[in-house]
Amino acid sequence: MKSVTLTDNQSGKRVEFPLLESVLGSHVIDISSLNKELGYFTYDNGLGMTASCTSTITYIDGDKGELLYRGYEIEELATNHNYLEVCYLLLNGELPTPQEYRVFEDDMRIKRYPNEGIKKIFEAFPDKAHPMAVLSSAVSALSAFHFQHLDIKTHQEYMEMARRIIAKIPTLVAYTYRHSMGYPYIYPDPNRYFSENFLYMMRAFPNGKVKISQVEIDALDAIFTLHADHEQNASTSAVRLVCSTGAHPYAAISAGINALWGRAHGGANESVVDQLEMIGDVSKVDAFIARAKDPNDDFRLMGFGHRVYKNFDPRARVLKKMRDKLQAELGISSKIIEIANRIEEIALNDDYFVSRNLYPNIDFYSGTLLLALQIPRSMFTPIFVIGRTGRVDYPMDGAKTRPKRQNHTPTPTLCGQC
């Protein structure tokens, strides 16, 4: 067994701690016996160096700009597989065969309907409430409607619950939007694929016609895939922490939704669009770039830079292509996208940004892409919630499955890292 020896400079005592070897990336020191051996606890501000559990789901190499789910490159998954295949991969460790996929998808189609009583919960909220407040309450309320699922004991029950959550959350997100607009709720359509059904629930009106193009479905599906996992970040860790107490899975997911709400996490793409609107015109871009570079001005270019990626965020690369395709096929032109394109052009060639490895991140593109999909800004973070529930993952994770393509073992919890 590989180990690391720590010496206590006070007592001179030397203690060996096991080294947990990762399949990819840095190895990790198991310090669970630290207090017993040396009488100390650890201080790790923001848990930047600490993994609370082992995981074989996601691997990130920030310097190379690489993101893998279960060993598969994110570009490959977002381009050649749909979101539900990716959910299957995250849950089971391998992509589904056509037969496995059919069974998985059919089951999810009939699980999309939440209990009818949940609509009364929406009625209690003011229509101007932030959708994240309404959504987290509605998801938490599902634990009252499905209290029989409190005690998940078997792997089969766990998988059943995961499918329920992935299937129902989009309906609740759409209901949140419909309530905020005063529109009638639209029931899920079991004949439509997951992402198409979500756009349908957002756009349709009873007895009316709804136009949804394939390029829009593909773009939204890619957004869900790209947000499905990102190691042990704040919201994922919140879900795990709450669930580890034996709380209801819906209550745990609700905690994760609240953690995701903040600007340092899921709320970032809203800030990107806020800033683009504030800039207001392409002619003003140079002045704002100058402010971003001024050491005496705390103005930062939203959507640039990343705590982990010191190279192009691989998710941003996929979304940029998607957004360009959407624009070209649907002929969308907007002032906001023009401003975003100009900022990108300048920043990618400017020494200030290049020397600091400040590349556009996922939020730089997802905001403008969602606007092009006619999704209102207040719904951006709820859309992130839909994608992230694809990695529904309780402390039971990994207990029964040994994926063929493992990535790594522990990864640190980075607060605010999306």
Ligand code: CMC
């Ligand atoms: N605009 C201008 N300058 C910047 C920016 C920016 N967006 N980001 C970093 N810098 C500068 C910073 O001023 C510093 O300069 P100097 O070395 O001269 O003092 C240098 O770059 C390093 O900054 P840092 O804060 O130490 O970098 P970090 O890696 O700790 O911060 C960050 C990462 C995301 C907090 C930061 O880049 C930022 O505030 N970006 C804008 C907000 C944003 O886009 N947030 C979304 C993050 S992506 C989340 C996700 O995964 O979805």
